[in-house]
Amino acid sequence: MSKPTEAGFDIKTVVRETLRNRAEKEGGEITNAEASRQLTVARKQQIDLEMEVTRGERWPKEDVEAIHETSLSNVAGLLKAHEGKTLTPELIRDIFTELREVPAKLAKL
Numbered sequence: 001m002s003k004p005t006e007a008g009f010d011i012k013t014v015v016r017e018t019l020r021n022r023a024e025k026e027g028g029e030i031t032n033a034e035a036s037r038q039l040t041v042a043r044k045q046q047i048d049l050e051m052e053v054t055r056g057e058r059w060p061k062e063d064v065e066a067i068h069e070t071s072l073s074n075v076a077g078l079l080k081a082h083e084g085k086t087l088t089p090e091l092i093r094d095i096f097t098e099l100r101e102v103p104a105k106l107a108k109l
Contacts, residue, residue: 015039059109067105074098 016035052058075095082091 012039015042056109059106063109064106067102071098071102071105 016032016039019035019038020030022030049058053060075098078091078095078098082088
């Protein structure tokens with residue numbers, strides 16, 4: 001038995017109906033067997049992705065976004081602090097240093 005999603009829909013029902021709608025738009029009809037097959041394929045892909053994250057082959061999207069957001073906010077702060085001024089070599093070096101540190105921060109995940 002599958003669990004309801006955050007919106008309260010059963011995932012099997014959602015996938016099955018989505019596949020049926022797609023098949024109807026393409027002029028064909030999808031059988032329950034084909035819907036189940038495609039659901040199984042989608043589940044396998046989801047499990048493979050989760051395993052890649054668990055093994056550390058992929059980073060969680062939220063963590064990557066947080067690191068990028070922090071780095072870009074730091075760069076924006078540096079630029080705003082020097083608004084209307086000439087970019088000095090020190091400022092440019094600080095900006096590039098901040099951007100170069102992103103891979104090291106990601107490697108720590």
